[in-house]
Amino acid sequence: MDSDTIVEARGLNHWFGSGEARKQALFDVNLTLKRGSFTVLMGPSGSGKTTVLTLIGCLRAVQDGSVRLLDHELNGAAEAELVALRRRLGFIFQAHNLHESLTAAQNVMMGVQVHGGVPDGLAQQAAIHALGLVGLSDRTTYLPANLSGGQKQRVAVARALVASPALVLADEPTAALDKDSAAEVVDLLKRMGEARGTTTLLVTHDNRILDRADRILTLEDGRIVKIEERG
Amino acid sequence: MSRLLQALFGRLPIGWLQLSHNRTRFAAALAGVAFANVLVFVQLGIMNSMGAATLRPYDFFQADVMISAGDANALADGGNVARQWLLQAMADPDVADGTGLFIANVPWDRGEKDISLTTFGVDPAKPGFLSAEIAGDIGLLQVQDAAILDRLARGLGKEEAAAIRPQSPLAFETQGRTVTAYATFAGGGGFGGDGYMLVSDQTFLSLFPARASAAPDHILLTLRPGARPEAVIARLKTLISDPSLRIRTYTAAAEDDLRYQQTKRPTGIIFGFGVLIGVLVGLVIVYQVLSTDVADHLREYATFKAMGYGPRFFLGIVFEEALVLGIMGFVPGLIVGTAILTLMGAITTLPLAMTPSMAVSVFLGTVVFSAVSGAIATRRLAAADPADLF
Ligand SMILES: Nc1ncnc2c1ncn2[C@@H]1O[C@H](COP(=O)(O)OP(=O)(O)O)[C@@H](O)[C@H]1O
Ligand SMILES: [Mg+2]
Numbered sequence: 100m101d102s103d104t105i106v107e108a109r110g111l112n113h114w115f116g117s118g119e120a121r122k123q124a125l126f127d128v129n130l131t132l133k134r135g136s137f138t139v140l141m142g143p144s145g146s147g148k149t150t151v152l153t154l155i156g157c158l159r160a161v162q163d164g165s166v167r168l169l170d171h172e173l174n175g176a177a178e179a180e181l182v183a184l185r186r187r188l189g190f191i192f193q194a195h196n197l198h199e200s201l202t203a204a205q206n207v208m209m210g211v212q213v214h215g216g217v218p219d220g221l222a223q224q225a226a227i228h229a230l231g232l233v234g235l236s237d238r239t240t241y242l243p244a245n246l247s248g249g250q251k252q253r254v255a256v257a258r259a260l261v262a263s264p265a266l267v268l269a270d271e272p273t274a275a276l277d278k279d280s281a282a283e284v285v286d287l288l289k290r291m292g293e294a295r296g297t298t299t300l301l302v303t304h305d306n307r308i309l310d311r312a313d314r315i316l317t318l319e320d321g322r323i324v325k326i327e328e329r330g
Numbered sequence: 331m332s333r334l335l336q337a338l339f340g341r342l343p344i345g346w347l348q349l350s351h352n353r354t355r356f357a358a359a360l361a362g363v364a365f366a367n368v369l370v371f372v373q374l375g376i377m378n379s380m381g382a383a384t385l386r387p388y389d390f391f392q393a394d395v396m397i398s399a400g401d402a403n404a405l406a407d408g409g410n411v412a413r414q415w416l417l418q419a420m421a422d423p424d425v426a427d428g429t430g431l432f433i434a435n436v437p438w439d440r441g442e443k444d445i446s447l448t449t450f451g452v453d454p455a456k457p458g459f460l461s462a463e464i465a466g467d468i469g470l471l472q473v474q475d476a477a478i479l480d481r482l483a484r485g486l487g488k489e490e491a492a493a494i495r496p497q498s499p500l501a502f503e504t505q506g507r508t509v510t511a512y513a514t515f516a517g518g519g520g521f522g523g524d525g526y527m528l529v530s531d532q533t534f535l536s537l538f539p540a541r542a543s544a545a546p547d548h549i550l551l552t553l554r555p556g557a558r559p560e561a562v563i564a565r566l567k568t569l570i571s572d573p574s575l576r577i578r579t580y581t582a583a584a585e586d587d588l589r590y591q592q593t594k595r596p597t598g599i600i601f602g603f604g605v606l607i608g609v610l611v612g613l614v615i616v617y618q619v620l621s622t623d624v625a626d627h628l629r630e631y632a633t634f635k636a637m638g639y640g641p642r643f644f645l646g647i648v649f650e651e652a653l654v655l656g657i658m659g660f661v662p663g664l665i666v667g668t669a670i671l672t673l674m675g676a677i678t679t680l681p682l683a684m685t686p687s688m689a690v691s692v693f694l695g696t697v698v699f700s701a702v703s704g705a706i707a708t709r710r711l712a713a714a715d716p717a718d719l720f
Contacts, residue, residue, distance in 0.1 A: 186638030
């Protein structure tokens with residue numbers, strides 16, 4: 100595995116439930132994410148996209164096969180190691196999940212302070228800078244309740260990116276947004292990724308996003324059925 | 331506040347921001363904590379005043395050892411002691427002096443209301459057994475039917491009490507006799523009577539013809555300087571052949587009395603339970619607020635978990651909330667509690683008051699119990715699984 104490889108999954112199988120209800124969700128999934136790449140994971144609902152994301156994101160234990168993330172083997176890794184690895188990732192969820200009692204800047208600061216030892220002033224500066232990059236300079240002191248859906252998701256993007264993560268995992272980040280906001284959020288992810296050399300894995304079934312991807316993986320019934328390389 | 335907490339925790343004061351975000355709930359929670367504090371303060375105040383009132387009459391006398399009947403759980407409780415044991419005790423080389431103490435309540439018809447005076451019959455020839463304040467006036471009791479009256483007795487006017495002097499005594503009828511008060515001392519109304527009165531043992535026996543001079547309620551002894559009370563008590567126990575008698579140091583007798591009032595008497599037990607209930611109410615309120623707060627923010631907490639925040643971070647938030655609730659609820663609780671105790675003290679003339687030690691212990695208790703509720707509430711955090719967020 101060379102130093103340009105951020106994620107490498109080999110022979111990944113995953114099951115949910117136990118006994119009679121046990122059901123295989125992933126079958127022999129193999130994928131590699133190179134540093135700085137922008138990969139879109141597509142597929143019908145229930146095909147296993149989220150499962151792949153949560154496994155790579157250290158949010159679920161790897162059951163069978165291997166996932167190497169930032170030179171760490173996730174299969175059999177201790178919880179503390181997984182927590183430490185998660186700090187190097189940026190997550191963007193379908194719902195923004197902003198904290199209702201924190202301002203936009205404070206929400207973004209949470210993405211800095213997780214690393215500990217960052218002085219408040221610096222964390223705040225970084226947060227305000229990140230909010231500027233997503234076009235929300237004039238909304239830093241707003242509570243989420245006073246932001247639009249698109250603005251909230253942009254705050255979530257700023258929170259995911261503020262600490263320059265090695266890998267951004269986004270699961271249908273535009274599903275709840277109108278067309279313009281969706282395009283804006285994806286462009287933002289793409290631009291900020293390019294500016295900072297961040298690797299992005301984005302799950303969507305939104306066709307409008309596809310032309311921004313370097314590579315499109317298609318998942319069906321837990322198997323990768325198509326890999327499409329783009330410019 | 332926000333800045334203070336931020337400096338204190340070295341991170342955003344999320345607990346505080348979260349609590350103060352929902353103002354109605356925050357106010358209700360603070361009111362709840364304050365209410366629990368008031369409950370505890372009032373019960374503690376009553377318990378303390380009961381303790382002070384129980385110990386008050388022990389201050390009127392001075393002795394090293396007290397001999398009482400086996401069933402004499404309190405000063406005015408139980409049977410009497412044969413005077414012959416006083417003579418026996420005097421035979422011990424370390425016993426310097428001894429006297430009998432008589433106790434009974436007399437009613438005093440004050441017109442609109444009868445009051446009850448706890449009356450002590452003492453030997454006027456032995457001022458050494460009396461507190462300094464009383465000892466100076468003890469000679470006045472040589473006169474038959476003379477009394478020294480409690481100037482703080484309930485139902486006795488301040489001016490009326492202040493006017494009592496040898497040259498302007500106050501006479502009143504009780505037990506079919508006319509008692510004349512020539513002087514006063516500071517006693518105070520308690521739970522067992524409205525005040526106190528001292529008379530000579532002779533006067534006492536004429537007020538209570540059924541009582542015998544040979545059977546006082548307690549025997550008080552003073553010891554020679556340097557004598558060890560425990561050793562003397564051990565010797566007295568072999569010397570005095572009635573095993574049912576309680577022979578204790580005077581201080582131990584007072585402590586036993588206090589313990590009896592607080593743990594054996596129904597009133598003491600009820601107020602003890604009151605304190606417990608106050609603590610439980612506070613615990614439940616803080617737990618309820620914190621666990622609802624955790625439940626309301628599960629998605630946000632799950633997000634923080636996904637971002638890499640560990641269990642200590644979440645414990646910190648909940649403890650922060652518990653501290654804020656405990657401290658901010660304590661202040662109004664202290665103010666209202668002080669007001670209620672002062673008011674109750676004025677109405678009942680019981681020694682009811684907020685004491686610094688009460689305030690400090692209730693404050694520490696509030697903080698500790700809030701933290702405990704917080705710790706219990708964090709168990710709900712386990713339900714925040716970041717894998718469910720996608
Ligand atoms: N927590 C879970 N428990 C049981 N089954 C699950 C769970 N999560 C996902 N699955 C199942 O695994 C399969 C893949 O789900 P998922 O990865 O969420 O698909 P997608 O994100 O592509 O819609 C589906 O059949 C789904 O029902
Ligand atoms: Mg999904």
